[in-house]
Amino acid sequence: MFQFTSEQFRVKVGLAEMLKGGVIMDVTNAEQAKIAEDAGATAVMALERVPADIRKEGGVARMANIGKMEEIMRTVTIPVMAKARIGHFMEARILQALGVDYIDESEVLTPADEEHHIDKNAFRVPFVCGARNLGEALRRIAEGAALIRTKGEAGSGNIVEAVRHIRTIVKEMKQLTVLGPEELVHQAKTLGAPLELVEWVAHNGRLPVPNFSAGGIATPADAALVMQLGAEAVFVGSGIFKSSDPAARAKAVVQAAKNFDNAEKLLEASRALGEAMPGLDIAKMPESELLQTRGW
Amino acid sequence: MKKVGVLALQGDFRAHGAALERAGAEPVYVREPEQLQDLDGLVIPGGESTTMLKLLNYEGLADALREFARHKPIFGTCAGAILMAHAVSGPAQESLALMDIDVERNAYGRQIDSRVAALDPEPEFLERTAPGQLEAVFIRAPIIRRVEHGAHVLARYRGDPVLVEQGRHLAATFHPELTSDGRVHALFLEKL
Numbered sequence: 001m002f003q004f005t006s007e008q009f010r011v012k013v014g015l016a017e018m019l020k021g022g023v024i025m026d027v028t029n030a031e032q033a034k035i036a037e038d039a040g041a042t043a044v045m046a047l048e049r050v051p052a053d054i055r056k057e058g059g060v061a062r063m064a065n066i067g068k069m070e071e072i073m074r075t076v077t078i079p080v081m082a083k084a085r086i087g088h089f090m091e092a093r094i095l096q097a098l099g100v101d102y103i104d105e106s107e108v109l110t111p112a113d114e115e116h117h118i119d120k121n122a123f124r125v126p127f128v129c130g131a132r133n134l135g136e137a138l139r140r141i142a143e144g145a146a147l148i149r150t151k152g153e154a155g156s157g158n159i160v161e162a163v164r165h166i167r168t169i170v171k172e173m174k175q176l177t178v179l180g181p182e183e184l185v186h187q188a189k190t191l192g193a194p195l196e197l198v199e200w201v202a203h204n205g206r207l208p209v210p211n212f213s214a215g216g217i218a219t220p221a222d223a224a225l226v227m228q229l230g231a232e233a234v235f236v237g238s239g240i241f242k243s244s245d246p247a248a249r250a251k252a253v254v255q256a257a258k259n260f261d262n263a264e265k266l267l268e269a270s271r272a273l274g275e276a277m278p279g280l281d282i283a284k285m286p287e288s289e290l291l292q293t294r295g296w
Numbered sequence: 297m298k299k300v301g302v303l304a305l306q307g308d309f310r311a312h313g314a315a316l317e318r319a320g321a322e323p324v325y326v327r328e329p330e331q332l333q334d335l336d337g338l339v340i341p342g343g344e345s346t347t348m349l350k351l352l353n354y355e356g357l358a359d360a361l362r363e364f365a366r367h368k369p370i371f372g373t374c375a376g377a378i379l380m381a382h383a384v385s386g387p388a389q390e391s392l393a394l395m396d397i398d399v400e401r402n403a404y405g406r407q408i409d410s411r412v413a414a415l416d417p418e419p420e421f422l423e424r425t426a427p428g429q430l431e432a433v434f435i436r437a438p439i440i441r442r443v444e445h446g447a448h449v450l451a452r453y454r455g456d457p458v459l460v461e462q463g464r465h466l467a468a469t470f471h472p473e474l475t476s477d478g479r480v481h482a483l484f485l486e487k488l
Binding site: 007010011014015017018019020021022037039040041042043077078079096099100101102124125126251254255257258259262 | 304305306307308309310311327342343344346347350351354355374375386387401402405406407408410411412433435436471474
């Protein structure tokens, strides 16, 4: 079941530890990957289209083109992550065979299975999964995820959902720390999460794996905000390559992740950035257009 | 209590801070050059060496670290060891050149090749710390390809040096901060 002390799991979490305090950037080709690495990204996420384009163009979003991913892996020396559809364990096995460093079982792609997520314990490659609340995070960890990120609302350029999700996860963890044993059993039922994991969080006051943020981060201030709220690193999707000057914005977000509690330095990083990506008002979007409701 | 800085630009600096506390030192998370002033030593943690290099340059910290290293001990793990090396390959990149070692990045392969190994350290390491095998966590680790000029090896894995000391400095290609064995941190604190 839970193998927090197994060598394989420690090595999976170990890479996430190395990514802390950094920025993981979505890229669709080798040229973008190089821009991300040169700006100081700790890793790149290879995908076919950035979330803003998936949202605009519609259709089925799948694992990225193999040739493109190979080119990205040849071009940069930082870790390369790639997205697989929720429940699509064959895409995941192909990505493992390709040798990517992390797999994101992601709601940004079109789900392949509406009931089951991938059994991530069966893989040697580590997985990151999105979550909106503590129950969802613990279910993914039970399946073997070695890293959790907020779902936020990908491709929206709007930070409100990522804030909601990181605040929810942090608050629900705090609440567990004051409960007694019989209350934890009830809370495990309410959260829909394994009791053993609920007890672990209650005892330690944090997730058993690193906790990052994603989904709507478009500016250095956005990155700093979610890190102030408890995220240990950030993923930036459309925010970099849908802005007017990707190289400058990428560098600024990297500086913001390091200086997340220093307003003077954030001011410096935010100067002369050009236009951010256009944002969407999520409150006005129909539920069917939300990506965060994919998966459970 | 010894005050030991942990370079906190990016990476697993909190894990190093916790390991230093367990070993009986007070960690100070260093983000600005001024913070180096009254420290007894410094740890450069694991993380992405390319990211740390950019941030060192953005923040004007590289010269401050070179100056610090002339008087005080520095201990680098993984990315930290890459930054301390004289020359870096796979591909070539800048470094602080604090030790006479050459390092090849990602030399074991990708994440799928990351591993936990049990090492039999050199007798000198055991004499200076305590007996027993040493657990080493390698994450997309580099390999030390050359050790010269008084730099000497304290532990090897499959024949390659993984823990090297030169004068006041220490470099490991693995992550002692990610295990419960505190001997490598204790060895570093002995040098302060």
